[in-house]
Amino acid sequence: MLRWIRQQLGFDPPHQSDTRTVYIANRFPQHGHYVPQRFADNRIISSKYTIWNFVPKNLFEQFRRIANFYFLIIFLVQLMIDTPTSPVTSGLPLFFVITVTAIKQGYEDWLRHKADNEVNGAPVFVVRSGSLVQTRSKNIRVGDIVRVAKDETFPVDLVLLSSDRIEGTCHITTTSLDGETNLKTHYSVPETLVSRSVSRLESLHAVVECQQEALLLHCLLIYHFLIRPLGPENLLLRGARLKNTKEIFGVAVYTGMESKMALNYKCKSQKRSAVEKSMNTFLLIYLGILLFEAVLSTILKYAWQAENKWDEPFYNQKTEQERNSSQILKFISDFLAFLVLYNFIIPISLYVTVEMQKFLGSFFIGWDLDLYHEESNQMAQVNTSDLNEELGQVEYVFTDKTGTLTENEMLFRECSINGVKYQEINGKLVPEGMTDDSLDGSSPRLSCEELLFLKAVSLCHTVQISYEQPGDGPGDPFSHANGFSSQMEYYASSPDEKALVEATKRYPGGYTDLPLFHRYKLLHILEFDANRRRMSVILQTPSGSLLIPPPQKGLRTLVVACRHFSAEEYVEVDRLLHEACTALQQREERLAEVFSFIEKDLELLGATAVEDKLQEKVQETIEALRLAGIKVWVLTGDKHETAVSVSLSCGHFHRTMNILELVQQKSDNECAEQPLQDLEMLLTEPLLGCPGCVFRVVVMLHPDHVIQHGLVVDGASLSLALRGHEKLFMEVCKNCSAVLCCRMAPLQKAKVVRLLKTSPEKPITLAIGDGANDVSMIQEAHVGIGIMGKEGRQAVRNSDYAIARFKFLSKLLLVHGHFYYIRIATLVQYFFYKNVCFITPQFLYQFVCLFSQQTLYDSVYLTLYNICFTSLPILIYSLFEQLVHPHVLQSKPALYRDISRNSLLSFKTFLYWTLLGFCHAFVFFFGSYILMGEDTSLMGNGQMFGNWTFGTLVFTVMVITVTLKLALETHFWTWMNHFVTWGSIAFYFIFSLFYGGIIWPFLHTQDMYFVFVQLLSSGSAWFAIVIIITTCLFPDIIKKVFYRHLQPTSTQKSQVGYLGPGGVCLPTRHPPSKVAVNKLHSAETGNAWRSHPQHGTFTQ
Structure with missing residues (x-):
């Protein structure tokens, strides 16, 4: 320490x-x-907290939130001065919010610690003091x-x-x-x-x-x-x-x-969603409203006291010390008192409700069997629930290629020998158009060209072979040839080579004239390099002649050729290679010259086609993302040809696109002046290339067709292009339909992501990958997703979410992202609405009590309004609400566009909810005042209508109205929605009867004793409650019907289009047990657990 x-x-x-x-x-x-x-x-550390810094660091992060810091100040003010309300009204909710949030964040960080401990505690062997000692990795x-x-x-x-x-x-x-x-x-x-x-x-x-x-x-x-x-x-x-x-x-x-x-990992930074940033903006606006109300009330109080006609009541006469005190201090004290009186306009429980909604809602991803991969027995995983709603706002997806889009398994598909195309059928090479049955069971005869082609493919590689007995120890390399049982495994520096060797291994058994055993002596290996794009070997054949078959590597096709050397020619070749390999100066240049001399006058033998197998439904997923308005960028470390080929095969690049290529730029002179001019020309002439420019345009469509553009850039060229020309380069990229970056270093991936997300448009970005080289961009993006690959968990451990396959990204964004966003957006707007309804009558009441800082509501009601009476309905709503059925969202990806750019939390929507809250608050107060305020014989015993009874009436109307308003906004009803909606209203009545029906000895006053009972005993009060609630909600009902039937949105049209008779949606199932998960997965689709765990009905 x-x-x-x-x-x-x-x-x-x-x-x-x-x-x-x-x-x-x-x-x-x-x-x-x-x-x-x-x-x-x-030690590897991916966690954020330790046992020593958790409390101070977590408190610091929580009090960075405006609402938390504001209520801390209010709580301190209540402790220091005489205020109209008790410090408990602010301190208790603040303590509850801080505690719940700390528990949730501590649990998530404990999961990271657990994953780190598995890595750091792995057993290893080290040499110490002359012996081999077992210890832990962290040591x-x-x-x-x-x-x-x-x-x-x-x-x-x-x-x-x-x-x-x-x-x-x-x-x-x-x-x-x-x-x-x-x-x-x-x-x-x-x-x-x-x-x-x-x-x-x-x-x-x-x-x-x-x-x-x-x-x-x-x-x-x-x-x-x-x-x-x-x-x-x-x-x-x-x-x-x-x-x-x-x-x-x-x-x-x-x-x-x-x-x-x-x-290669970025330093962890606290990711904040667009919704949370909007919340902070709205809180600042409401803080301005609060300050305005407090200042106005303070000014009006002193303006009223300045008029001579208003005499001070005898019970409010000030002492001599109070009369002689500073007017400035009195003004500040009154301002702070009004600030405390109106402070509940800032919804402190908003943050804790949001935290609970995110934490509980994140379980739906892990429970979704549509995101379950049966082969690997892996469910989706949530590492950070703070970004759930960000899944519904993604505009750019940055994806790795190998292991993310592809299976990284090369498979031999077909070949061409001497102009004849062959395909593999049942372990035999069959000419195109023939079937295995047409051979009549006879073994085909090989021509000299075919035999030479198979020899070249079998011998020109650097594949290593591992033999293992069924037991633990390594086997004898000759045991396989002698017929003994052993397991043989190929290891290759190139997956293409491995696929070809595995393919040729399958063929000899089908041919009678292919020799089973021959000995070849490997003399030289001419390693592959990007400039030659080929690899060659020099072999000595059993007949003594020398053979070199160099396959030239291209777009997952290999061109196979050979050249024969005499003994004298080989002596010269061997001398040249030795001199070049031992040169101390310009070794690479000299080797290139020798390779060029050797690899000429070649005899073409044929070509092979090897497929880098795409993951299942990759093309459909990319197309769905494109229809949803999401642009996909592929960032890979692979070479240019392979990356372009995979982009074409997976649908990232369409064959109707013009491909702009910024590749192989190596010098500053090349990429300083002329490329900038070319970039400007590309922008001013709709991205069309020009002769001699740094961009090479590959035309892949008819000239009359509408042009789409794809951009290919390699890592070296990217580094040079970003030296002072970032904005111009990003303009080109954003005007392309698809972008492919190849030969990328890990930190370059992160830099590209950062460059886009910090652009003026501030788009929401998502990065997805499976390897440790993807961790930097996963951490840099707004949302990071790790693929659970075959080996390694670095990407998963450092991601926000983890899925087993790329195809699951579609549902994660289009369904879960859509649901999470609409739920939390409504939650935020509703919280501000109900708090405006809550505090505005308090402000209006000051005009009645002449700004004496008298509170309209009892302190218990002030404390429990956001905690108990109105919190559960919106929490359940934010967990289960569905505007559209999940199947519709997946079948119509364009619906994702309706919620893009944070549309449900726009200033226009915020203004609507705020004004609606003010309108309803005015109706609550003045409706109660007009209907009940002048009734001096309200009670059955002839007593006058009192202050606490009036405040309780306003509070009762308010609780019922805001709860029913949420019910009108609910489209998907479950039994839990019904329970908490009607249960909250019932709980308020039961609690009020209990609270007002008992004398509480620990309370200083008994102002609420029997108040609620007297209120409910009045028929006028019930009449007022019904009239006020109807007045508030009737316009909402009319608006809802009008827009749905006369001006429906695309989302509303989709709702109507999917519902069956009576508006009832097919129910979904409850979450399965761990034991039953495999059985449920194999069950019929309608009987499997899907996105959200409830039976429910849609309402229009």
Whole structure:
């Protein structure tokens, strides 16, 4: 704790230089003057609070809300001066609101702590004191030697020291980081690869020098007097998984929140929805109304006292001290007293009701079986319920590609050999137009071209094979060939290669003339690079000749070709490759020249078609989002060709679009002046390209067709385009129907999201992804959604919501988002309305009592109005209301547009509800005053109509009217709506009879004793109640009927169109138990639990 405090105060920074020196196995030098550097521990923290800072930090965040801070001030004022009402009337609701909100936020953060503890408490093995010791992940220190076994996840960023392989290599997958399942090969340096035992590792005297941040990797391994440069191929990143390698040893260089995975995360910031921002704006307006009423009342009070005709009553005569006190202090004291009297116009219970609505409503997402994925047995998950209504306001969706739109599983579909198209049927390659039955069971004969094509595809790859016996240990590589049972698994650096090898493995059994065993010697691998867009291998065939079959990679198609070398030609090729590989200067350029020399005069063998399988219903989901007015941007780290191909296949790009491409811009000269001019021309000439501009236009439609535009930009070009030209670049993007960003780094994704959400239009953004590289944009967007992928939970843990598949996004937005928004928007407007109804009669009453600060209502009524009498109906409404049936919302995505741009909380709607509240308040007060105020013989015993009876009459009319007003706004009735609506009115009557029928000894006064009974005993009072309520609600009924039948909105038309006879909607079911969830999912659709748990009927 002391160290943390010193670091926070700047006295003890954790790092003193720009580089870190890591002593392997923490074998520090013996010099006495050496002071070890201090590094972060290995804990990953995604939570917001700790047990130490929860109370102060949560209170600080809650009192940032205007209403909470305002009521705190009011409470303090009531404690300091003599006010018309008790401090309990403000303090109790404030305490209730703060407590409920703190419990809700504490529970959500406890879930984050629980997830963090699972990661931080994972068991790991480290080398300490000459032995292998098991410890927890959070206890790993920089410099520790860590052992990672096959299929385990790397707990820290490691520099690879050795592996069980003689060559010191290992294979990993980074699915949890970038969604890619490709196998990647990493290497240890020659000086450490022989240290494969604990004893040799413990005696290793070496130092790793690297930068303080893992985002830029420039490392050196210092071994005795030898300095060895280290690169990304030597670093094993946290979150990646070891594959096809028994075990590795590595030294921890970056731990915890300093690892590359953690640095790609944004710092957490409190996300606030558009509804909450509107609430704060409305609260400021109401605060202005409150101040106006308080100032006006204070001025009128002193104006009345200044007139000589008004004599002070004998019981209100002031003392000598009061007469001599400062007039300014008296004015301020009276102003504060009026402020306290009218303070309930600010609805303090609004926030706690909103919190409860969000918390309880979030369970509907997790209970929805339409969002349940049966294969993975995963339900939707809510990590942050504060943003439920934001799901109904999304305008831009930013999505990852690999693992989000696609399954990341490459499948061989067809090929072309010697001009003939083949397809796979029952494990055989069959020419197009033929079927397996037409072969009559005979094995097809292969031509020389077909045989050579299959050999090339089978041999030109870098696929690794793992054999495992059914038991635990690794199997013998020859056991499979000898017929013994073993499990074989392929690992490839490219999913295309894996799909082709798996396909060719299936074919030999169907052909009689394809040799089963041949030995080929691999001489050289010419690795794939983006410029050549190909990978080649040089092989020695059994006949002694040399063969090179290089497939050229394109849009998920591979062109297969070969070239034969004589022995003399190969000697020359081998010499050129050796010279280029060992060159110290311009190595890449020299290798490119050699590759170009080798890969020429090729003989075309054929082509293959490999499909990156899309997730189910991706195309339908994107189309539904487009119809809902939501633009979809794809942000991916994949290469340009693959990204464009997937965008076309999933419907993100239509084939009737013009594709503008801003790619391969590498120099500042290229992307400084001319591109800006081209961008301006694109904007001034409806996004049409010009010769020589930085945008390459791919025309994909007939010239006479209406043009839509899609934009493709890569990461390097984006960085250059955003240097001073952000606004211009964003204008181009926003004028395109679809945008694809490829070769994107994680922080670039977040920057694009931030750039759009901070644009002048302030659109609501949503980011969705499945890998750790998507965490930054998920945290940056207004709403972040994690996909529950096959490996890794970083995106899910750092998201606001988590779903199993991209297709679920449609219902999450179009149905749940729609419901959440209309519910909370009505909740907010209704709260302001009923509080205006509540306090305005209090203000009007001051004109009657000559601004003596006499309260119209009893203190108990003041306290319980928002807590008990009117809170439950609106809470239940905000949980179950449905303007339109869920099936209609999904079948008509355009209805989503009706609620966009926060339309239900616009100033026009806010003004309507506020004026309606003032109108109803005037009717309450003056209706009661006119009908009852002059009746001096109201009571049966001849007593006059008193002050508390008049106030109780106004309060009674108000409670009934505001409750019935909500009933008129309700479209979907459940038994709970009926219960709380009529139950709230009944509870008010029962409570008032009980409260006024007993003498309470702890109360200072008994003003309300028998008041309510006397009120109900008067026929005039009942008559007044009926007349006033009818007067208030009759215009609402007329308006509702008029607009529904004469000027219906599209939403109202959809309501009418879906309802059956009598306006009764098909009921939905109650939430299932955990045991029954699988059974319910397989049940008929009408019998499964869907969005919202109730039986109910629609009303028009």
